[in-house]
Amino acid sequence: MKPLHYDTIIFDLDGVVTDTAKVHAMAWKALFDDYLQTRTLQFNEAFRVFDIEEDYASYLDGKPRYDGVRSFLGSRGIALADGDPTNGPERETVCGLGNRKDRIFSKVLRDNGVKVFDSTVRLVRELEKMKIWRAVASSSKNCRSVLQIAGLENLFDTIVDGVLSADLKLRGKPDPDIFLKCVELLGTTPERTVVVEDAISGVQAGRNGGFGLVIGIDRAGLGEQLQKNGADVVVTDLIRVSHHTIDSWFDMKNKISRSIPHSSTLHTL
Known part of the structure; x- marks a missing residue:
């Protein structure tokens, strides 16, 4: 029986469909540890390592590449010129550092391939049989190549990635632009759409876009956040x-919303 409350589910890529969030985190760590050590030698700045648990989750996870660079450097009191996306990875600009990170990430993918979360793929295939729209929304410009390597690209009805976002000048998470673009492309509404995210910026985007249900996946002990x-x-x-589980969560959310105005939080499972 087709669900009554929703007709579309939008999945984030990294950490939800594919186990590439860890690859991104390690690539950022390699980039910033090297860059910060260089600044220590050049400017005698105190060196503090990039902390994956704190720094990645707070400043980078789910954000477009260059926004993440700005966010993290700002947390360390470092300001760089933006440059532009054509900057080579050797350039000391926001775009140059972002492109350097991308080179590191791409090498890891070539060397190690892409691991997927089988539980997510199972759910996506189930939704396909139910004729529920399935989309991927990701800030990553590597989104399509990652899905292709994993052999999953054809499982989704639409993909909004970092390349399309740049072309259309869509704002990155926590703004809901990329999720709303998925809804537009599929001809549905936010109220009948589920967002599945593992990043704080991603669930913020789901809330900010007024989506019917936002599911957070806690793979890093961030459930409360x-x-x-x-x-x-x-x-x-x-x-x-x-x-069926998702449909029942819609029911539960609606009951909570009616009994406690402006509240929609369910619980942690």
């Missing part, structure tokens, strides 16, 4: 989640 920032329900994995 995901809930506080917009997730209606938080799970550690999608292994026990089905289209």
Whole structure:
């Protein structure tokens, strides 16, 4: 039986469909540890390593590449010229550092391939049989290549990635632009759309876009923060989640909203 409350699910890529969030985090660490050590030698600045748990989650996860560079450098009191996307990875600009990170990330993908979360793929295939629209929305400009390497590109009805976002000048998360673009392309509405995210900026975007249900995936011990920032329900994995489960969460959210105005948070599973 087709779900009554929703007709579309939008999945983030890294950390939700593919196990590439860790690859991104390690690539950022390699980039910034090297860059910060260089600044220590040049300017005698105190060296403090890039902390994956704190720095990646707070300043980079889910954001467009260059926005992430600006955000992290700003947290360390460092200001660089933006440059432009054509800057080579050797340039000491925001774009240059972002492109250097991309080179590191791409090499890891070529060397190691892409791991997927089988539980997510199972759910996507189930939704396909139910004729529920399936989309991927990602800030990554590598989104399509990652899906192609993983053999998953044909499972989704539409993909909004960092390349399209740049072309259309869509704002990055926590703005909901990329999710709203998916809705527009599929001809549905935010109210009948589910967003599945593992990043704080991603659940914020889901909340800011007025989406019917926002599911947070807690793979890094951030469940409480995901809930506080917009997730209606938080799970550690999608292994026990089905289209029936999601439909029941819609029911539960609606009951909570009616009994406690302006509240829609469910619980952590």
